[in-house]
Amino acid sequence: MNPHNQTVPPARSTAGRGDLFASRMAKTPKSFIREILKVTEDPRIISFAGGLPSPALIDVEGIAQATARVLAADGRVVLQYSTTEGYLPLRQFIADRYKKRLGLSVSSDEILITNGSQQCLDLIGKVFIEKGDHVAMERPGYLGAIQAFSLYEPVFHPVLLHEDGPDPSQLKDVLAKHHQKFFYGVPNSQNPSGVTYSEERRKEMAEILSGTGTFVVEDDAYGELNFSGTSRSSFWKYLPDQTVITGSFSKILAQGMRLGWIVAPRDVMEQIVIAKQASDLHSNYLSQRIACEYLAHTDIDAHIRKIQGAYRHQCELMQQLIAEQFPPTVKFTRPEGGMFIWLTLPDGVSSMDVFDAAVKEQVAVLPGTPFFIDGGGSNTLRINFSNSTDDKIREGITRLARVIRNLSKP
Amino acid sequence: MNPHNQTVPPARSTAGRGDLFASRMAKTPKSFIREILKVTEDPRIISFAGGLPSPALIDVEGIAQATARVLAADGRVVLQYSTTEGYLPLRQFIADRYKKRLGLSVSSDEILITNGSQQCLDLIGKVFIEKGDHVAMERPGYLGAIQAFSLYEPVFHPVLLHEDGPDPSQLKDVLAKHHQKFFYGVPNSQNPSGVTYSEERRKEMAEILSGTGTFVVEDDAYGELNFSGTSRSSFWKYLPDQTVITGSFSKILAQGMRLGWIVAPRDVMEQIVIAKQASDLHSNYLSQRIACEYLAHTDIDAHIRKIQGAYRHQCELMQQLIAEQFPPTVKFTRPEGGMFIWLTLPDGVSSMDVFDAAVKEQVAVLPGTPFFIDGGGSNTLRINFSNSTDDKIREGITRLARVIRNLSKP
Numbered sequence: 045m046n047p048h049n050q051t052v053p054p055a056r057s058t059a060g061r062g063d064l065f066a067s068r069m070a071k072t073p074k075s076f077i078r079e080i081l082k083v084t085e086d087p088r089i090i091s092f093a094g095g096l097p098s099p100a101l102i103d104v105e106g107i108a109q110a111t112a113r114v115l116a117a118d119g120r121v122v123l124q125y126s127t128t129e130g131y132l133p134l135r136q137f138i139a140d141r142y143k144k145r146l147g148l149s150v151s152s153d154e155i156l157i158t159n160g161s162q163q164c165l166d167l168i169g170k171v172f173i174e175k176g177d178h179v180a181m182e183r184p185g186y187l188g189a190i191q192a193f194s195l196y197e198p199v200f201h202p203v204l205l206h207e208d209g210p211d212p213s214q215l216k217d218v219l220a221k222h223h224q225k226f227f228y229g230v231p232n233s234q235n236p237s238g239v240t241y242s243e244e245r246r247k248e249m250a251e252i253l254s255g256t257g258t259f260v261v262e263d264d265a266y267g268e269l270n271f272s273g274t275s276r277s278s279f280w281k282y283l284p285d286q287t288v289i290t291g292s293f294s295k296i297l298a299q300g301m302r303l304g305w306i307v308a309p310r311d312v313m314e315q316i317v318i319a320k321q322a323s324d325l326h327s328n329y330l331s332q333r334i335a336c337e338y339l340a341h342t343d344i345d346a347h348i349r350k351i352q353g354a355y356r357h358q359c360e361l362m363q364q365l366i367a368e369q370f371p372p373t374v375k376f377t378r379p380e381g382g383m384f385i386w387l388t389l390p391d392g393v394s395s396m397d398v399f400d401a402a403v404k405e406q407v408a409v410l411p412g413t414p415f416f417i418d419g420g421g422s423n424t425l426r427i428n429f430s431n432s433t434d435d436k437i438r439e440g441i442t443r444l445a446r447v448i449r450n451l452s453k454p
Numbered sequence: 455m456n457p458h459n460q461t462v463p464p465a466r467s468t469a470g471r472g473d474l475f476a477s478r479m480a481k482t483p484k485s486f487i488r489e490i491l492k493v494t495e496d497p498r499i500i501s502f503a504g505g506l507p508s509p510a511l512i513d514v515e516g517i518a519q520a521t522a523r524v525l526a527a528d529g530r531v532v533l534q535y536s537t538t539e540g541y542l543p544l545r546q547f548i549a550d551r552y553k554k555r556l557g558l559s560v561s562s563d564e565i566l567i568t569n570g571s572q573q574c575l576d577l578i579g580k581v582f583i584e585k586g587d588h589v590a591m592e593r594p595g596y597l598g599a600i601q602a603f604s605l606y607e608p609v610f611h612p613v614l615l616h617e618d619g620p621d622p623s624q625l626k627d628v629l630a631k632h633h634q635k636f637f638y639g640v641p642n643s644q645n646p647s648g649v650t651y652s653e654e655r656r657k658e659m660a661e662i663l664s665g666t667g668t669f670v671v672e673d674d675a676y677g678e679l680n681f682s683g684t685s686r687s688s689f690w691k692y693l694p695d696q697t698v699i700t701g702s703f704s705k706i707l708a709q710g711m712r713l714g715w716i717v718a719p720r721d722v723m724e725q726i727v728i729a730k731q732a733s734d735l736h737s738n739y740l741s742q743r744i745a746c747e748y749l750a751h752t753d754i755d756a757h758i759r760k761i762q763g764a765y766r767h768q769c770e771l772m773q774q775l776i777a778e779q780f781p782p783t784v785k786f787t788r789p790e791g792g793m794f795i796w797l798t799l800p801d802g803v804s805s806m807d808v809f810d811a812a813v814k815e816q817v818a819v820l821p822g823t824p825f826f827i828d829g830g831g832s833n834t835l836r837i838n839f840s841n842s843t844d845d846k847i848r849e850g851i852t853r854l855a856r857v858i859r860n861l862s863k864p
Contacts, residue, residue, distance in 0.1 A: 065725050066580070066606070068584075069581060072732055096535055097534075099530040099534045100530070102533045104530055111522075112522060115518040120514055122710055123512045123517065123710040124512070125709045125710065159569055159734040159738070160735060162734045162735045163733065163734040166732065166734065170478065172474070172475065172476060174477055174478075191731065192733070194732070195580060195733075294535075298534075299535045300533040300536060300740050301738060302735075302736070302737070302739070311471065311474075312474075315475050318482055321601065322482055322601040322602045322605050323573060323605075323733075324568075325598075328712045330711055331741070
């Protein structure tokens, strides 16, 4: 199997009625990750290819109790239609947490509850992107965002991501060449690279973007997963009128409940509400009420510290094994948090060859190419540490080291 | 307040940064219904304006028990990420029910689970509509569909809806003038009119559409709510390669869980899966599992018969009072099911005037104008019978009769 064929440009199956579908569909890469995951459904395979939070860290008991309370106390209401914006006390919880964690002033009416943070990206595409509009994003960039925005047919402008954030002079160049509707990035523990922007880089970018009319779309799926519990500034602090933040309960509460949120200045929020109404009326109200009830009765900080500790341990173990066993020519990132390590193989070693050979050894990794909207990255790999036990990390990395050593031989 | 100003064309609040938003946003009417509902939030108001199923008919206890079982037995799985297509046993339940109810052959891999049926309309817009494409729909047409499709900037072509379905010669004319991507309709107990297409009209339409390449988007939110429990044929029976069906658990199970589904031929489904992935990865998995568990342990036919019986009673009571108290010049539909009666006032009587006067009498109704994409309908009203007690129906219709009598005086 060569998953390469299934991504940029995507395979189309419109034979027979070729003009039936809108042109946007041909521009949207089918999820390479989901295709890969199909290969790795075999339970004997040790998979570092996916992006799943650890199910062992979900507080099932606490959520079950909150669910029972909500259904017993207010069943007819929580199962009825609700508001497009989302449950106000949950939005207030989010606003309060921004204040507490980051010192940010965000009002509950600048927050809307979504079906996971992926929906934020769809709503942002709907509201902002006219076909042919220019959009800047990190290189490598998050595949979910590439997919979501592609449906609105922008022209993408990649900005190289360094270890401390996007390249400022590339960002300036891109802004000088075309008006960019927004810059999309994941400043904290980026997917796929694990990079966290430095505070200086955030400031510098904010200065470059200030007054340009170009928004920052700050995807903050992993902000709460910084291993040290520290937080850098949100762009909302520097550019409150030019920033949209996307957030998620998937990594700290439970991903199957599909709860995310979007933060936007009021005039943008007004458009987002219209787009959300048209898209699906409102987010799952039962889940919103369960989350709110759960958060009211849980020490969420302690729960998040537990997740941070577990992921730190898994990440450090993986890094240690990589340092010990991989050829020294393989470079890897040292994430401050999140769920991913990013590998750069020696020139001439193909990550697709590594993928194919690793699957034979019953280990799955994710080749980095789909994260490069302009091609390239053929010697990069993303590996996930959040969803593996120590034993699987030890065994899987050992096998992967063997594969890479074999392929790196001159 | 004049809700008229807030609909077609919609008020925009982009003053100051006018070119920030994509042009599609200006084309999407903000939900007139939601604006009206804000007026009617006052609990003293008797509202026939909304479109809510009766919360009294939700089996809260049964759902709570199913929820507890699912979380106890499989908590870590039901709170983890899941597949884009949706939970297979739930899709199989839906396929089996089509077989049983309608004799339709639908396979589970032609079904995808959505966040309520509104999301089906968004996905259909994404997959089919290129800006400027032609789309035919009923006149009056469902506002939620107008909103969803508007985001993809089609040219709408209304086809007059008679008591037995859309006008066939208008449909032919519309098809002759432009290639229509699809015809959108609600063949069973339409929203807003309450009309159900006759079997003959379905056949005739299918003959007209066969081989044209124009799809039928059959929105079947109310098919299970036929008071007599009988069902007419789906267009899928006549045009299996040219039909997309949207369905919903909102009216038979619980609307706050946001569970709908879309049925499409395989080549269309392949595109819908890509669009769904990009839009929000997958639907709420906890809710899918709860629904499936509930359906496995419930006599859903008995539950639906209970809903049918209650709505029939409420509808008949409302019709009886209308016949007794409204001026004979007011025409009203005799729905076979669903949740709405449609009123046509005598020429020269404005439904906006009725709305304003009725609010003063603490009754809310929905003026029909936003359902007419090409203008008109200013003497039409939609009233909802599903979400009112007998007492409220008696009192509310009596007050409304007084308002209409006063405004109908020469």
